[in-house]
Amino acid sequence: MSAIAVRPAAECRYDAVSLGEVMLRLDPGEERIHTTRSFRVWEGGGEYNVSRGLRRAFGLRTAVVTALVDNPVGRLVEDCILAGGVDTSLIEWMASDGVGRTVRNGLNFTERGFGVRGAVGVSDRGLTAISQLRPEDVDFDHLFGTLGVRWLHTGGIYAALSQTSAQTALAAVKAAKKYGTIVSYDLNYRPSLWKSIGGQAKAREVNRELARYVDVMIGNEEDFTAALGFEVAGMDESLSRLEVDAFAAMIDEVSRAYPNFAVIATTLRTVHSASDNDWGAIAWSQPTGVVQATLRPHLEVLDRVGGGDSFASGLIYGLVQGEELRTAVEYGAAHGALAMTTPGDTSTATKAEVLKLAGGGSARVDR
Numbered sequence: 001m002s003a004i005a006v007r008p009a010a011e012c013r014y015d016a017v018s019l020g021e022v023m024l025r026l027d028p029g030e031e032r033i034h035t036t037r038s039f040r041v042w043e044g045g046g047e048y049n050v051s052r053g054l055r056r057a058f059g060l061r062t063a064v065v066t067a068l069v070d071n072p073v074g075r076l077v078e079d080c081i082l083a084g085g086v087d088t089s090l091i092e093w094m095a096s097d098g099v100g101r102t103v104r105n106g107l108n109f110t111e112r113g114f115g116v117r118g119a120v121g122v123s124d125r126g127l128t129a130i131s132q133l134r135p136e137d138v139d140f141d142h143l144f145g146t147l148g149v150r151w152l153h154t155g156g157i158y159a160a161l162s163q164t165s166a167q168t169a170l171a172a173v174k175a176a177k178k179y180g181t182i183v184s185y186d187l188n189y190r191p192s193l194w195k196s197i198g199g200q201a202k203a204r205e206v207n208r209e210l211a212r213y214v215d216v217m218i219g220n221e222e223d224f225t226a227a228l229g230f231e232v233a234g235m236d237e238s239l240s241r242l243e244v245d246a247f248a249a250m251i252d253e254v255s256r257a258y259p260n261f262a263v264i265a266t267t268l269r270t271v272h273s274a275s276d277n278d279w280g281a282i283a284w285s286q287p288t289g290v291v292q293a294t295l296r297p298h299l300e301v302l303d304r305v306g307g308g309d310s311f312a313s314g315l316i317y318g319l320v321q322g323e324e325l326r327t328a329v330e331y332g333a334a335h336g337a338l339a340m341t342t343p344g345d346t347s348t349a350t351k352a353e354v355l356k357l358a359g360g361g362s363a364r365v366d367r
Contacts, residue, residue, distance in 0.1 A: 003263050003285035003328075004215065004319045007180055012148030015060035015320060017090070019172050020047025020158035021130040022066050023106035023123070024077050025305075025345055033109050033122060043080035044108065044345025046157040046188050049306050052084040053313030053347045057335065057354060060317065063087035065138060065172070067129035071096040073105045074129075084346060092137055094129045103129050112303045112343070113274030119304060123192075131161035135168045140175035151320060152176040153312070155186035155218075156227055159206050160193035166206045173213035182319075185210060186312055187219035187227040203227050216263040216319070217254070218312050221247070224266075230254055244268070247282055248290045255284065262286070263319065265329060267311050267336065268295075275301050279337055281311060283329040291326040293333035294360075301340045310339035310347045314354060327358075334358035 009015065022045040028036035051062040064086050068074035070093040081088055094103050106125035113119035125131070143149060152172065159169045176183050187207060194203045207227040211217065221232040232250045251264050263285050270278035280295040301307075314335030318328025334357040338349040 003287060003325045004182055006182055006320050006322075007148070007150045009150065012150045013061065014063050014087070014147065014149045016051055016054050016062045016151040016153060016316065017065060017143070017149045018047040018051035018062070019065045019152065019154040019169065021045045021106055021125070021128060021161060022048045022064065022068070022077055022081065023108040023125060024073060024080075025108045025110055027343060028109075028111050029343075030114075031111070033111050033120060039109075040343075041076065041080070042344040042346065043077050043084070044306065046186060046309060047153055047155050048081075048086070049309035049346050050153045050186075050313045050316065052081075052086050053310050053335065053339075054317060055085040057313065057347050057349050058317040058351050060320065061087070063090050065090045065143070067092040067094055067133045067137075069094050069096045069103055069105045069129050071105070077105060090138075090143070092129070092133060094132070100127070103127055103132060105129065110305055112305070115273050115275055118274050121305070125161070128161070130158070131165050133168050134164055135171035138168070138172070140172055144175050144179040144181050148179075149176070149181045151182045151184065151316060153184045153186070153316065156188040156203070156207055156223070157190060157193065159210060160190060160197070160203065163197065166210075169210060173210060177213050182215045183213055184216035184218060184312065184316060185214040186308070187217070187223035188308075189219070189223045189226040191226070200226055204229050211258055212260065214258070214261065216265065216316070217258070217261050218265050218315070220266050220269070220308070221250075224250060224254065228254070230257075244282060244290075244292060248284075251284045251290060255286070263325065265315055265332070267308050267333075272298065274304070277301050277304065277340075279307075279333070279340075281329050281333040281336070283315065283325055285325050288325045291329055293329045294358075296333070296337055299337055299340070303343045304340050306345040306347065307336040307340040309345070310349075311336035313347070330358040331355075
């Protein structure tokens with residue numbers, strides 16, 4: 001039995017919609033940001049990546065609510081989004097001032113890391129179009145009421161972009177609940193984003209307010225501690241039974257504080273090196289209690305960026321399909337693992353590959 005009751009597909013234009021920033025990622029490949037002379041470009045964003053995974057890997061009807069500057073860089077981001085199959089009709093286009101003094105498109109320089117050299121990310125996202133999007137700029141009643149959306153996904157990265165973005169996120173989740181849309185939220189705590197707007201205290205204030213409207217809450221141990229104020233006791237920095245038990249105790253506390261949470265989910269990761277991670281996940285619902293996905297020790301990682309977002313999309317896919325939570329968390333963990341074997345923020349996995357790995361499949365050659 002599924003932990004979530006989702007609106008019927010026939011009532012809705014979209015299976016899932018994400019609200020958040022989409023940046024242009026500049027990837028130096030095997031080089032360093034500060035020494036390379038060429039970059040490959042991708043699109044990416046914590047919230048957007050989930051809708052792209054749901055569309056590209058799992059075939060659901062998805063869209064993104066975001067804002068871009070109407071210039072060639074913004075149109076390049078749009079072109080990348082179109083290649084991923086995500087509906088762009090909900091993008092708010094803002095006029096360019098020709099210089100970027102008042103509004104800009106976000107850039108994200110990211111090198112993958114290897115071995116003892118960790119991944120490095122340098123964001124250039126001040127004054128971005130999406131950070132200036134106001135609640136009144138989006139007709140949420142039309143989106144959730146007239147068009148119909150089965151699932152809304154947003155998160156703490158978008159909420160941290162500005163005071164305005166936090167207000168817009170709040171308006172979105174309230175409207176979603178009004179029309180029976182399931183809301184998922186990835187805490188995704190980033191200290192650098194909150195630093196200049198109130199730090200951890202502001203992060204907790206904003207996220208605690210948004211959490212009141214969330215059905216599926218996603219985050220790791222740092223997220224739940226920094227963004228919501230729940231401590232994970234007894235951590236031993238490995239994916240042992242002790243760590244799972246520590247998360248289970250925290251989840252019990254979180255579920256009592258937020259009885260509106262139908263599902264709580266978290267990824268588990270131990271970093272041996274940039275290219276060698278233990279990877280797993282657990283999830284909770286009232287009917288099932290805590291369930292654990294297959295642990296993948298010493299997973300070989302090519303590009304870890306977006307692994308958590310792909311976990312979220314696999315989990316959501318399972319829940320939308322009415323699968324049991326144990327199956328949904330296996331989908332999420334498998335999709336996240338596969339996403340980290342390819343470059344870029346977004347997944348290139350197919351549904352068949354996800355289901356095969358979630359079912360215990362190996363990396364033997366398919367002929």
